[in-house]
Ligand SMILES: Nc1ncnc2c1ncn2[C@@H]1O[C@H](COP(=O)(O)OP(=O)(O)O)[C@@H](O)[C@H]1O
């Protein structure tokens with residue numbers, strides 16, 4: 001008999017196992033599978049290997065454990081005695097290790113021989129047969145090796161692809177095939193497997209043939225079978241269920257592929273609710289409703305267990321459950337894990353307080369009646385204890401766990417991408433990561449990833465970390481370069497801006513002085529012409545030859561002077577005309593320069609994604625604006641604005657000391673005080689004096 005701790009009292013107190021499978025000693029509450037058990041016996045008498053396949057939750061494990069095994073013990077297998085040894089194992093934790101453990105647990109070997117047995121079965125495919133030859137298997141005894149959840153082999157192989165996973169799995173399969181092929185000892189192999197993994201079995205030599213010879217697809221339980229499964233255990237426990245509740249439950253179960261586990265959990269919760277209200281009378285609709293019905297019983301129970309954990313420890317629960325799920329073909333599935341691995345992933349290795357908390361959480365979810373997690377029997381949770389989610393329907397029905405599983409799968413995807421790109425980067429075939437991907441990867445590394453966690457996804461944590469650190473350093477360097485580029489562009493723009501404003505001022509000064517020059521020259525020509533005319537008139541009136549000669553000399557001088565002045569006036573007029581032409585083209589250039597500054601500013605703004613670096617302040621920013629300018633420009637603009645405001649307000653006077661050197665106020669309107677350079681001011685004073693002189697000269701000429 002398999003060594004199982006069994007408590008009849010407890011079994012009768014809770015006549016449904018809930019999410020977990022039925023165990024061999026629970027055949028007295030196992031109903032609804034009579035014809036299937038007979039069929040299994042018939043097939044096993046035909047061949048030494050039998051594969052029981054079906055969908056997840058279709059009842060494979062229960063059918064074999066609580067149906068087939070008790071029938072074997074009772075001697076129902078034709079051609080075989082009733083003395084059976086049954087080594088039950090699940091291969092997920094390492095098939096050869098688990099096989100050795102199962103043989104020792106069935107007392108075919110002493111515990112002290114465990115390592116030796118493991119070594120023997122790990123040597124060649126004949127190792128298992130060799131080991132059994134030397135075991136305590138009696139002459140009249142038959143051995144059945146039950147490999148439950150055979151599909152775990154494929155996950156084990158994938159997760160240990162880097163080490164010897166593939167060899168170990170192949171050796172294990174070959175050893176099973178050798179064991180059923182030899183005739184010296186009656187060794188049988190029964191395996192249960194999810195039907196969607198059948199195709200993976202084709203990879204092993206000899207296995208497809210063996211499976212083809214003897215395979216049993218577990219049928220769905222009929223409505224009658226299910227009715228038996230609901231009512232039978234209660235009869236055993238001495239309770240009764242109302243006919244209307246039976247019908248309601250059968251109707252509610254409908255065609256849900258998870259109907260068996262959900263049904264089990266809801267029935268158990270209903271039974272507990274009935275007990276809670278006194279355990280009197282029939283179990284009825286009120287109890288079923290109180291339990292949350294088929295729809296919500298699992299979600300409600302699991303969530304209430306989680307909610308009872310102190311808020312600060314719920315993250316630990318999340319991480320434990322995430323260790324126990326993975327994504328296969330887009331579907332969340334369970335994945336068993338050793339407790340030591342879980343401790344590593346949650347960062348509790350060597351931390352006794354965290355370990356204590358993790359143990360408490362695992363225990364909470366394995367309590368009878370709420371067996372959402374499954375542990376090997378025993379009181380201690382040792383490092384090599386394998387922890388597992390009892391049934392995948394828990395992932396589908398408990399919404400929080402579904403979210404966690406998706407988060408885990410997402411985190412694993414990110415991790416794989418980082419590892420892949422780290423390798424490409426190392427080989428010089430790809431660059432580093434940038435934001436926003438880098439930011440997300442760094443967050444996940446902080447929250448989820450560590451060496452133990454990464455082992456689940458092929459390892460490489462150190463290389464991934466190095467790659468992310470390199471990406472981080474490069475990102476920072478790029479940022480600094482970008483800032484520097486921004487500062488450079490703005491400083492250039494500011495310098496350009498200042499220069500253009502100065503040039504503009506110079507243009508104005510030149511224009512003013514040229515205009516003045518033209519006016520002066522014109523005035524001087526007019527004056528000289530007048531004088532010439534006065535001399536000519538005077539000459540015509542003189543009769544004395546000596547006086548005449550002297551006047552003629554004066555007139556010649558005056559005429560020469562007039563010609564010179566006329567030429568100067570012409571030059572000045574030409575200079576003014578060409579200056580005005582220049583200015584028009586300069587205005588054009590200025591416009592272009594401003595638009596260039598604007599475009600540079602826009603470019604930098606875009607480059608810097610709206611963020612201002614240190615040294616930049618918003619210029620004339622209004623709410624919502626994100627404009628960056630260099631500090632120097634900001635200061636200058638502030639000062640200009642202040643001057644302009646003061647000028648407008650008329651709060652002068654504005655001498656050379658208060659006006660900014662080299663700048664004119666471009667927005668000046670008539671009546672404004674304008675800041676000018678001292679030289680301009682002096683020129684203006686001189687102009688004014690000249691004007692006064694001309695006015696005075698004009699007045700005296702008119703008087704003459
Ligand atoms: N004959 C049955 N009657 C009632 N519930 C069953 C029966 N067989 C299995 N179950 C329940 O169905 C669920 C899945 O059973 P299990 O044997 O673990 O299925 P599988 O191995 O196919 O995943 C468990 O909750 C189990 O208690």
Ligand SMILES: [Mg+2]
Nearest residue numbers: 021060061149
């Ligand atoms: Mg199973």
